[in-house]
Amino acid sequence: MRIDRAGDVLAPGKPNDSVQFIDARDLAEWTIRMAENRETGIYNATGPAKPLGVGEMLEGIKGALKSDAKFTWVSEEFFD
Numbered sequence: 001m002r003i004d005r006a007g008d009v010l011a012p013g014k015p016n017d018s019v020q021f022i023d024a025r026d027l028a029e030w031t032i033r034m035a036e037n038r039e040t041g042i043y044n045a046t047g048p049a050k051p052l053g054v055g056e057m058l059e060g061i062k063g064a065l066k067s068d069a070k071f072t073w074v075s076e077e078f079f080d
Contacts, residue, residue: 012073015054
């Protein structure tokens, strides 16, 4: 929502800091399907498949929203 409103937006850390994310609904559906099928094993349930920096992710969100937001990068300690 903040990026959609445009203007200055605080961004944590450095643009090349890596991110991992997953949709909880997708993971829940997959987990239930695996249990129903009695599948076992060790699985990696994070994404994306290729490395992604927080800067690239935020720029992608900005582009999808057609926003003119400007990111101001601040240290993680700033948010403490």
